[in-house]
Amino acid sequence: xxxxxxxxxxxxxxxxxxxxxxxxxxxxxxxxxxxxxxxxxxxxxxxxxxxxxxxxxxxxxxxxxxxxxxxxxxxxxxxxxxxxxxxxxxxxxxxxxxxxxxxxxxxxxxxxxxxxxxxxxxxxxxxxxxxxxxxxxxxxxx
Amino acid sequence: xxxxxxxxxxxxxxxxxxxxxxxxxxxxxxxxxxxxxxxxxxxxxxxxxxxxxxxxxxxxxxxxxxxxxxxxxxxxxxxxxxxxxxxxxxxxxxxxxxxxxxxxxxxxxxxxxxxxxxxxxxxxxxxxxxxxxxxxxxxxx
Numbered sequence: 001x002x003x004x005x006x007x008x009x010x011x012x013x014x015x016x017x018x019x020x021x022x023x024x025x026x027x028x029x030x031x032x033x034x035x036x037x038x039x040x041x042x043x044x045x046x047x048x049x050x051x052x053x054x055x056x057x058x059x060x061x062x063x064x065x066x067x068x069x070x071x072x073x074x075x076x077x078x079x080x081x082x083x084x085x086x087x088x089x090x091x092x093x094x095x096x097x098x099x100x101x102x103x104x105x106x107x108x109x110x111x112x113x114x115x116x117x118x119x120x121x122x123x124x125x126x127x128x129x130x131x132x133x134x135x136x137x138x139x140x141x142x
Numbered sequence: 143x144x145x146x147x148x149x150x151x152x153x154x155x156x157x158x159x160x161x162x163x164x165x166x167x168x169x170x171x172x173x174x175x176x177x178x179x180x181x182x183x184x185x186x187x188x189x190x191x192x193x194x195x196x197x198x199x200x201x202x203x204x205x206x207x208x209x210x211x212x213x214x215x216x217x218x219x220x221x222x223x224x225x226x227x228x229x230x231x232x233x234x235x236x237x238x239x240x241x242x243x244x245x246x247x248x249x250x251x252x253x254x255x256x257x258x259x260x261x262x263x264x265x266x267x268x269x270x271x272x273x274x275x276x277x278x279x280x281x282x283x
Contacts, residue, residue: 133225
């Protein structure tokens with residue numbers, strides 16, 4: 001069943017990355033986000049490909065896999081794909097639907113435009129990437 | 143503007159981090175940051191100790207040293223110190239000058255307001271961090 005724009009905005013508003021955004025910015029993102037259904041086992045994003053967009057899981061769950069290793073499982077409200085859109089390099093992991101999964105997809109150029117229009121969003125993405133960088137370095141140390 | 147400031151603006155104009163700024167903005171940046179020199183072997187940031195600022199390298203080279211292992215080399219146009227400022231946590235690496243190092247420095251509390259004033263610098267920084275994250279994911283201990 002298709003999501004209304006209000007439902008999309010509510011969903012997006014619950015994503016950590018978008019917490020700093022006001023209702024107008026959320027409505028803009030909701031307007032630009034497309035719903036995409038993935039059956040169980042289907043690739044949502046593929047390691048090695050350059051990212052065409054970012055995804056938010058609306059319903060269902062997806063496994064994050066690098067090579068043969070499962071790194072984590074994403075569920076509703078989780079967000080991925082931004083790294084490859086930002087640095088235009090191949091994706092570092094694959095994301096595979098673990099069950100029938102509904103995503104909101106934001107095309108790369110729309111996401112970059114949103115960053116340009118919303119310095120708060122840019123800051124939130126920067127903090128997220130920096131926190132992951134720090135966590136990755138900490139992980140290497142232990 | 144004195145010769146030294148003009149020299150710095152010329153260097154800044156060639157750095158990716160400031161690639162979207164026009165001349166007057168570059169002049170403002172040169173004015174906002176302080177210039178500092180470090181000698182070979184000097185430790186500028188210390189792993190586990192509170193960071194002191196945001197540094198942009200104008201000349202020279204520095205090592206990113208984690209638990210005594212050099213993991214990366216930073217050169218002209220690279221920057222450091224921003225992770226601990228943005229997250230409010232101590233640095234995860236030592237930064238050690240490998241040769242005489244010339245930097246621009248911005249105090250910790252001034253860094254976020256600076257980035258807020260220049261969203262295009264923030265964007266360039268974000269691109270660099272995404273690349274670093276990608277590289278770090280491939281390191282092995």
